[in-house]
Amino acid sequence: MILALQQAAPQFFDLTPGSLDILGGWLVCFFTLAVFSFLYRDNPFYKTAEHAFVGLGTAYYTLQYWKEGIWEPVVEYMEERSADMDAGELYSLGGMDIEPWLAISLRIIPLLLGLMLLWRLFSPNSWAPRWPLAIMVGVYAALKMTGETQSKLVVLLAEAMTPLTDPTKVGWAEWSNIEQWDVFFTFSKIVFFVGLFCALGHFLFTYKRTPLLAGVSRIGVITLMITFGSMFGFTVLGRIALLIERVDALEGYSAPAYSLVDAPPPGTDPGFLNAALSPPFIIGGIIVLLLAIGAISRRGKSTA
Amino acid sequence: MAAIHDFDRRWIFLAMGVLVTTLYTLGSEKALTNSEYVDSYYATIEALPEGSVVMLSADFDPASAAELLPAYTATIHHLLKRNLKVVNVATWPPAPPYTREEFYRIAPMYGAEYGTDWTAMGFLPGDDVAMGNIGQSLRSAYPKDDVDGTEYDNLPLMAGLGDNMEGVDLLITMSAGYPGILEWIAQVGGRYETPILAATTAVQTPDLFAFYPNQCVGFLGAATGATRYLQLIDELTDGAVEEVKLENQKRMMVQSWAHMLIILLIVVGNLIYFFGAKGKQGAKA
Numbered sequence: 309m310i311l312a313l314q315q316a317a318p319q320f321f322d323l324t325p326g327s328l329d330i331l332g333g334w335l336v337c338f339f340t341l342a343v344f345s346f347l348y349r350d351n352p353f354y355k356t357a358e359h360a361f362v363g364l365g366t367a368y369y370t371l372q373y374w375k376e377g378i379w380e381p382v383v384e385y386m387e388e389r390s391a392d393m394d395a396g397e398l399y400s401l402g403g404m405d406i407e408p409w410l411a412i413s414l415r416i417i418p419l420l421l422g423l424m425l426l427w428r429l430f431s432p433n434s435w436a437p438r439w440p441l442a443i444m445v446g447v448y449a450a451l452k453m454t455g456e457t458q459s460k461l462v463v464l465l466a467e468a469m470t471p472l473t474d475p476t477k478v479g480w481a482e483w484s485n486i487e488q489w490d491v492f493f494t495f496s497k498i499v500f501f502v503g504l505f506c507a508l509g510h511f512l513f514t515y516k517r518t519p520l521l522a523g524v525s526r527i528g529v530i531t532l533m534i535t536f537g538s539m540f541g542f543t544v545l546g547r548i549a550l551l552i553e554r555v556d557a558l559e560g561y562s563a564p565a566y567s568l569v570d571a572p573p574p575g576t577d578p579g580f581l582n583a584a585l586s587p588p589f590i591i592g593g594i595i596v597l598l599l600a601i602g603a604i605s606r607r608g609k610s611t612a
Numbered sequence: 613m614a615a616i617h618d619f620d621r622r623w624i625f626l627a628m629g630v631l632v633t634t635l636y637t638l639g640s641e642k643a644l645t646n647s648e649y650v651d652s653y654y655a656t657i658e659a660l661p662e663g664s665v666v667m668l669s670a671d672f673d674p675a676s677a678a679e680l681l682p683a684y685t686a687t688i689h690h691l692l693k694r695n696l697k698v699v700n701v702a703t704w705p706p707a708p709p710y711t712r713e714e715f716y717r718i719a720p721m722y723g724a725e726y727g728t729d730w731t732a733m734g735f736l737p738g739d740d741v742a743m744g745n746i747g748q749s750l751r752s753a754y755p756k757d758d759v760d761g762t763e764y765d766n767l768p769l770m771a772g773l774g775d776n777m778e779g780v781d782l783l784i785t786m787s788a789g790y791p792g793i794l795e796w797i798a799q800v801g802g803r804y805e806t807p808i809l810a811a812t813t814a815v816q817t818p819d820l821f822a823f824y825p826n827q828c829v830g831f832l833g834a835a836t837g838a839t840r841y842l843q844l845i846d847e848l849t850d851g852a853v854e855e856v857k858l859e860n861q862k863r864m865m866v867q868s869w870a871h872m873l874i875i876l877l878i879v880v881g882n883l884i885y886f887f888g889a890k891g892k893q894g895a896k897a
Contacts, residue, residue, distance in 0.1 A: 347625045372705035377737045380756070402752065403775065451744055455798035459827055463802070467826060539818045542834070546679060546814030548870045549835040551628070552863045553678030555636050 317565050333561045337587035340554050345595055351602070353595055385415055468504060472497045503531040562586040616884055628873060635869055641861035642868065643843065650840040652830030653809050654690075656782065662695045664781040665773065667746075667806075669796065670700065670707035676788035676813050677710065682860050683811035683838035684786050688714055689849045692722040697769050698730040699780070701754070703742055703791050708734045708758055721852060726759065728768050734758025739791040743799040749775045777804040784809045787816060794819060797827045811838065839864050 322329040342357035392399050392408040399411045421440035428437045472494045510528030515521060564571040564578040568585040572578050583589065660666070668687065672680045691698050700711045711732050715724075724730055733754040736742040745753045750773055751764050764770050773779040783806050787793040793810040801808045807829045812820055814834035824831065832841050842857035 344629075347622060369705050372735055373737055376705075376735055385755075402749070448741070451741060451799070455740075455744070455802050458802035459798045459823075460794075463827060464822060467822075535818075539815075542814045542817050544871070544874060545834055545836070545867070548632075548867050548874075549814065549863070550675075550678045551632055552636065552866050552870070555632050555866075556859070556863065559636060 317571070330566055333566045334587045334591070337558060337561050337591050340558060341588070341592050341595055344554075345599065348599060351599060353598075382415070382419060386412060389415075468500075470497065502527065507531045558588040562588050617888070624877060628870065631873055632866055632870055635866045636862065639862060639865050641858050642865035643861060644836065644840050644864060646844075647837065647840055649824060649831050649833060650837050650844065652825060653832055653837075654830070654841060654844045656807065656809055656829050657687075657690055657694065657696070660694070660696055660781055663697065665697045665699060665769070665779055666691055666782045666784060667699045667701060667780050669783065669785040670702045670711050671704050671792045672710075672786050672788035672813075673704050673706040679813045679835050679838070680786045680788060680811055681710065682835065682856055683832045683841060684710065685714055685718070685856060686838060686842050686845055686853055687784060687786075687811065688718050689721075689853050690845045692719060692724045692729070693845075693849050693852075695722075697728075699750070699769065699773070700730065700732045701746055702733075702735045703739060704788070705735050705737075708732065712759070727762070727766075731767050731769050732758045733770075740795040740799050743791060743795055747777055747800040747804060751775070777806045780806055782807055782809065785811075787812045789813070789816060792816065793828060793831075794823075797823055801827050835860065835863060835867070
């Protein structure tokens with residue numbers, strides 16, 4: 309998408325935010341096509357892309373967590389509070405003005421708990437990591453229990469108990485105006501209720517499976533299958549969108565500005581040679597050629 | 613029949629690749645009809661008075677940018693065009709570069725200034741705990757911004773905000789998974805009165821229907837939702853998103869045909885399965 313929005317001609321190497329460069333274009337095409345080559349079979353191009361992805365991803369995430377999780381909240385924080393202490397200023401924490409030494413002491417507690425967590429590396433059976441772990445589990449459980457119970461249980465249960473008629477519509481009296489019928493609303497509410505009731509009935513294991521319960525369970529299974537089918541449909545939708553975006557990117561990098569041949573004057577036809585010497589075609593051609601040579605050599609070995 | 617059972621699935625990949633590439637190169641745009649969820653997303657932003665503060669959370673990464681970046685771009689255009697103030701946060705590490713890139717490009721179009729009209733507070737580690745922290749106190753969650761380390765109180769936009777989401781009129785998340793819209797609803801929606809909007813990936817969209825409209829006021833489901841939204845704001849933004857809209861409409865046309873191919877393959881696969889099973893039963897008898 310950024311390709312479509314970029315107005316100026318790309319430079320060979322440019323790290324300005326929001327701009328793309330020629331070197332980056334070639335790399336994008338190589339990694340995209342290298343990953344796609346896995347659809348044929350596992351190969352060195354795919355392996356290269358996979359290792360680069362894992363390496364770069366790890367490096368990026370490590371730096372982000374180092375900056376946001378250690379450097380700023382620990383190192384910089386301590387330095388700034390020490391400066392406050394030297395200047396004789398108070399520090400505002402949670403709406404209260406406190407002495408900087410107290411702020412430092414309070415920050416040392418989580419730091420110590422973090423170090424205790426790492427103690428497992430030196431002594432696997434030590435008691436030290438259990439304390440921070442217990443605190444983490446407790447805090448997380450409390451956070452989850454309050455917020456999630458409210459949003460995913462209480463509110464949803466209340467919403468399941470709604471009237472069968474739509475209060476925003478006039479109702480059955482207005483037969484002449486089809487826009488005001490609420491028959492579809494009522495029908496969807498009945499389907500929802502039957503589906504919910506039967507899906508819950510399917511998971512009722514404490515009673516003997518009578519024919520009635522088996523029937524309810526059967527409808528519940530059909531409801532669940534329709535739900536899973538819908539979810540699968542959405543998943544396919546997402547995957548196709550990703551493929552189209554990659555094709556869009558490759559098409560963008562086949563523009564004359566990225567080609568090995570000099571870009572023609574604006575308004576003139578770039579010609580076949582210009583497109584053929586653009587990153588997607590050159591890199592795609594090389595990958596296909598080398599994979600074909602590999603396949604032929606393997607076939608030669610297997611027949612020998 | 614045995615030959616069909618031994619059919620190499622790579623032919624299907626190739627067919628899909630050829631179909632998508634050909635249609636994308638030769639095809640034209642396809643306009644979509646409106647949707648209740650997208651209309652509600654649009655109407656909620658439109659209903660905010662000028663100068664309201666919106667928290668925009670970028671909870672996505674490059675793997676989901678194909679689906680969420682068009683929605684993100686469109687939302688930024690809409691917010692800035694309406695003179696709303698935007699506080700940018702992120703709970704996914706790779707998201708902040710997208711925020712900076714998009715705002716550096718779009719903000720000058722509407723004369724929006726950093727610090728007064730928009731801020732970029734950056735990534736906060738901790739997933740749902742971080743979200744709870746942001747809701748509780750933006751000041752303690754983000755002592756400095758993500759651009760050049762400016763102190764919280766030196767950013768005029770931030771200085772006007774209080775604890776417990778005080779001063780934040782709307783929360784919008786670009787949600788690719790965990791943590792995302794469901795965690796925002798649990799940690800912020802369930803505790804404060806702030807309404808929530810979302811743009812989601814296709815995989816996450818089915819989860820959201822249950823939360824609409826009470827806990828999530830409106831949402832853009834996948835690239836389809838983003839395209840519908842771009843159609844809605846095109847006129848409002850004086851054609852600033854025209855190019856992105858046309859590109860997305862073209863993608864929708866390709867997507868429709870790709871789905872037709874998948875449906876065809878599912879039907880053919882099932883026919884082969886059922887006729888194959890019948891053939892085997894006949895052979896046993």
